[in-house]
Amino acid sequence: MPRTAHRRRDRRNSHTSEPSTITGVRREIPTYDLMRAEGLELIEAHSERLLSEIGVKFIDDPEALRLWRDAGADVAGDRVRFPPGLLHSLLKTAPKLFHQHARNPARTIELGGNNVVFAPAYGMPFVSDLDNGRRYGTIRDFENLTKLVYASPWLHHSGGTTCEPTDLPVNKRHLDMVYAHLKWSDKPFMGSVTAPERAADSIEMARIVFGRDFVEKNCVIMGNINMNSPLVFDHAMSGAIRTYAAAGQCPVIVPFVLGGATAPVSMIAAVTQAYSEVLVGCALAQLVRPGAPVIFGNFVTSVDLRSGSPSFGTPESALASYVAGQLARRVGLPVRCSGAFTSSKLPDAQAMMESVTALHASVLSGANFVLQSAGWLEGALTLSYEKLVMDADYLGAMHRFLKGLPVEEDAFAMDAFSEVGPGGHFFGCAHTMRNYETAFYEAELSDTQAFETWSDQGGTDMARRANRKWKEQLRTYEPPLLDEGIDDGLRDFMARKKEQLPDNWH
Secondary structure: OHHHHHHHHHHHHOOOOOOOOOOOEEOOOOOOOOOOHHHHHHHHHHHHHHHHHHOEEEOOOHHHHHHHHHHOOEEEOOEEEOOOOHHHHHHHHOOOOEEEOOOOHHHOEEEOOOEEEEOOOOOEOEEEEOOOEEEEOOHHHHHHHHHHHHHOOOOOOOOOOOEOOOOOOOOOHHHHHHHHHHHHOOOOOEOOOOOHHHHHHHHHHHHHHHOHHHHHHOEOOEEEEEOOOOOEEOHHHHHHHHHHHHOOOEEEEEOOEEEOOOEOOOHHHHHHHHHHHHHHHHHHHHHHOOOOOOEEEOOEEEEOOOOOOEEOOOHHHHHHHHHHHHHHHHHOOOEEOOOOOOOOOOOOHHHHHHHHHHHHHHHHHOOOEEOOOOOEEHHHOEEEHHHHHHHHHHHHHHHHHHHOOOOOHHHHOHHHHHHHOOOOOOOOOHHHHHHOOOOOOOOOOOOOOOHHHHHHOOOOOHHHHHHHHHHHHHHHOOOOOOOHHHHHHHHHHHHHHHHHOOOOOO
């Protein structure tokens, strides 16, 4: 038995040219409903009051203001106040469930319902690894991270700005990032949102790959929209929403709500603010194009009131995730919740403790799309190579957790009880031998050996084991096929766009 189990580990760890195709995991366990209906109704009532009395600013976006005025909102200058019921009526056209198509059709994902999709960390200016420490990200790092995400079967989505390639001009780097997702992976991906024209470039590159007619009728790209909480959309964000929605693509509307900083210190008020901001962003997408897919995003945490630094993996943020999931289900939208968040600077015990707290809250809250599920360090400032693969390994365990416990007849193992009898052991019985390959999730990076064996083999901790793993994954990486004509079309588009603009480094 031990020798056979070792062979099983070898088979599972063997490297192939293409990773396993897992397009999400079906939630077979119930969500955790933290708040009763009357509590949710209070949040909704205070949200209506906040939106009608205080309203939301739209800065430098006259088109958004025109859309709201025509829809019946009260527009005064750049402030928009929303009459009760307006946003909910607009959101009736948003799909409850939709697909984001991947370059490889076998990797197309479903967003909504009981499906859960895991995507890596997003937006980090720095990267780190045990060999070179913390440093600004480069396009080489971006490509490496895209390849590592592609190599993991537990990450269903390539993500978006996994790190900022700071060696490229600010106004042109989005082209190289989108190209990296399309070239080095065939999983679904996210495009740029830092300016409406960059969002348009991202969509145009998707059209080159998928075909203009296909993109007109199907979602193939998403954009992660962070509004300027509290209660502000600048032109970059509202313009990006309009750009994605007009093309029938999906904006993920995510407030940046920090209790005590960008929101009140009371977490129920912070949740109410976040809910209000999400409704406005999702409804704007429907004003532009009724039926455009949107995702209800949640990012609510607290700050350390002594230092002002954001804190992650806290009980308050976990509670906020549970309520966000309930609110999204009442609205009828797919929901994005927090991932493997941490304030730690290293892939250490603090990092994994906080990340597991946040990730479990996300999964149990009913999240459909878990951005930031692998690699996050230092409160979103750093993406760690080691933590990326550590988190991805743990996501494999989450796949098993979400499936719940099977109740088919063989799972009750009555034949094993008959064979073993009182006082025996089940290690080598027929039922065990039939099921040992699939009975338990076996983490690749965890060490369960005896102390002496572990010590003789170098006594390495998980971070060191993760360091070895990501290097091996890059060494054995093989890219998915990309048609040469499509590749040429992408490169030609990028070259033409770059020639049109001078480099901007700020």
